[in-house]
Amino acid sequence: MARDVDRLAGWVRDAGGIAHRRAAENAGFGVAVRRAAVRCGAVERVRCDWLATDSAPADLLTAARNAGSLTCVSAARHRGWWMPEDVPDGIHLRLEPHGASPISDVTAHWTERIAPAPGFGLIESVEDTLAHLAVCLPPENAQVVWNSALQTEQITPEAIRRVRWRSERARMCAEHASDQSDSGLETIVAIRLSVWGVPMRQQVVLLGRPVDLLIGERLVVQIDGFAHHSSSSQRSKDVAFDAQLVLNGYTVLRFTYTQVLHDWDTVERTIARAIAAGAHRAA
Numbered sequence: 001m002a003r004d005v006d007r008l009a010g011w012v013r014d015a016g017g018i019a020h021r022r023a024a025e026n027a028g029f030g031v032a033v034r035r036a037a038v039r040c041g042a043v044e045r046v047r048c049d050w051l052a053t054d055s056a057p058a059d060l061l062t063a064a065r066n067a068g069s070l071t072c073v074s075a076a077r078h079r080g081w082w083m084p085e086d087v088p089d090g091i092h093l094r095l096e097p098h099g100a101s102p103i104s105d106v107t108a109h110w111t112e113r114i115a116p117a118p119g120f121g122l123i124e125s126v127e128d129t130l131a132h133l134a135v136c137l138p139p140e141n142a143q144v145v146w147n148s149a150l151q152t153e154q155i156t157p158e159a160i161r162r163v164r165w166r167s168e169r170a171r172m173c174a175e176h177a178s179d180q181s182d183s184g185l186e187t188i189v190a191i192r193l194s195v196w197g198v199p200m201r202q203q204v205v206l207l208g209r210p211v212d213l214l215i216g217e218r219l220v221v222q223i224d225g226f227a228h229h230s231s232s233s234q235r236s237k238d239v240a241f242d243a244q245l246v247l248n249g250y251t252v253l254r255f256t257y258t259q260v261l262h263d264w265d266t267v268e269r270t271i272a273r274a275i276a277a278g279a280h281r282a283a
Contacts, residue, residue, distance in 0.1 A: 017056030020120035068093035071124040072132035082148035082184035134170035216280025251279035
């Protein structure tokens with residue numbers, strides 16, 4: 001029995017530190033082994049349905065203890081979607097509309113599901129996560145995370161618009177959803193400049209490489225993401241590409257992560273001055 005208990009604890013750790021009892025049963029761990037593992041402290045039983053080890057992520061443990069599932073910003077972070085840095089921390093759980101009140105300090109979303117949650121339901125579906133983000137975050141941040149989700153989950157804007165969204169804010173996010181941004185920073189820039197009414201396109205291929213944003217015919221805006229442009233070799237390639245664009249008649253404006261997030265007024269004014277000078281027009 002001790003050997004089976006060790007095998008069960010190892011299996012739960014390999015499953016991410018927390019697993020549903022039915023999944024353990026399907027893996028061949030019967031009720032006697034599960035009870036023995038709980039008695040000796042190899043695993044913890046959480047609300048009868050879950051088995052957890054000391055390696056279980058805190059947010060998933062909170063979801064299990066509250067009979068809920070991660071959603072909104074919590075599920076988005078778990079799925080690796082890009083998140084603006086001003087989005088506050090905290091655990092967001094989806095709970096049944098008539099379920100018990102949470103026993104932990106969480107942000108509760110009392111809703112019916114749009115789509116079934118995958119697996120045994122500790123993390124909400126992509127669609128439900130997006131629906132909660134749309135109503136929980138400011139519109140710009142919500143759109144940024146939506147667009148990141150489309151890239152990460154490889155969902156087309158057309159597919160996301162076919163979902164029967166239940167809120168006006170979710171429908172607006174779906175209407176403006178785009179999979180063209182290479183990063184969340186690009187989405188922020190594109191959203192903020194879209195109100196100008198100047199023609200602009202994302203990820204247009206020029207001289208064999210895509211540019212982040214092409215305004216009009218000749219004004220290129222490049223955004224240095226925090227991770228993607230941090231190395232010296234990548235920086236050298238970017239500078240060389242900028243030079244080639246200039247030699248071919250383009251005006252290139254390159255901005256950093258910090259500028260976009262913390263000095264937007266300067267970024268906006270610089271681009272506006274370039275447009276005023278006609279830099280976006282063909283010669």
